[in-house]
Amino acid sequence: MNNSKKSVMRQIVVDAPLEKVWDALTKPEHLNRWYTKNAEIDFRIGGRGYMNHGWGATTEGIFTEIDPMKFFILQNVDGDFTTITSLQKVEHGIQVTIEYKASFIGEMELSDIENMLFGTGQFLQNLKSVYETGIDHRANYWKAWIGIIHTTDHAIEGTKVVEVREGSAAAIAGIVENDIVVGIDGVAIWDHASFERAVNEKAPDSTAILTIRRNKEKLQVGCRVEAYPVTY
Template identity: 60%
Template sequence: MTKVRDSVKREIIVDAPLEKVWDALTKPEHLNRWYTKEANMDFRVGGKGYMNHGWGATSEGMYTEIEAMNRFVLQSFDGNFATITELEEVENGIKVSIEYRAPFINEMDVASKENMLFGTGQFLANLKAVYESGQDNRQHFWQTWIGVTHTSMVGGGTKIVSVIEDSNAAKAGLLAGDIVNELDGEPVLGYESFERLVNNKAINQTVQLKIVRDKEEFALTCEVAAYPVAY
């Protein structure tokens, strides 16, 4: 019998010394440079960690494993969720991987998993940017949306899972089940592609979406709104 995965992971390679990358992940003043709005950490086995990620999101837990310059685990206080961070020296830098492990991950819908991994990927890319070029890009994250949850389609496009009531997407006539293949002529390759395309638009800008609904293809126009939660 094939074991169902109870974890999801993102990784990136950062061209910086191991010690600097380790500090970036384990010291509050360094975390605040690329990731957290506020971090409070007692970085030792049995110590507590708290992180305010911005946009109304926070996390906290206890450090249960620490292998200096290699690996550490932050586990939720109820023991049901663990964030595993690992560093590996590779030819062109340090490979940083962040894995989320919990029994309920198997039961999460695909859209929620993609959302979680997209956010992690955004911050890991910012780690790379800050430590390779000194550029902090957080001011460009989560600026706009249209008010939908969605999930990648095999072969391209993203499928609308739900439409927020009274959102711009609802006003435009988007429905759950619609598949978005293009935004202003740009191909939508999946979840991340759609999020980035929308986020590159200005607040109150009108965009054109190419939609497939019940095998029929047509266009809808939708106004882009400010993301509902500020940094």
């Protein structure tokens, strides 16, 4: 592994036997239960892994290291992005860690990193749900948005708008760059993830009332919620 690469990660604990969690992460028929729309896995060192996550997103790479029941490494075809998946027995089950390593992570915008980790966190929550309760939540993921790119604002405890998509519901509502969203429908927003979850709970074509800090003003802005542009 290239130690010069920067890394970010997400973790979750799944209350299930180690063997079941390992199969959930390495066998296509199990991946399709909680994660992928379609998976093609040749699970061996040098084997290819292809995963269609849905919503227009795919992952493809080569397995470079495998330690059964402990970890495996998938490196993308360009060799510049590495995904390390590891398992560890803990008190209440199996801790699953997904770590991304790449030299360019240090150059990524924080909003892009947060978006990537939010997606990973959603899927890990679904892994936990499927293997603990049998409930698959993917039909409720990424069904709504308002058309902004945003990032956590730690100073105010909200999420800061860094880009508004032209012609989007947010643009029509008058939301602008540097607005800080601190609430939706009276519920506090304190970071990127809480905003994404709150918007996704809204039905497309409904209206969300956003509480926004703009300079020294606090505003209430009604914004139509749009269907997410890429369906599952």
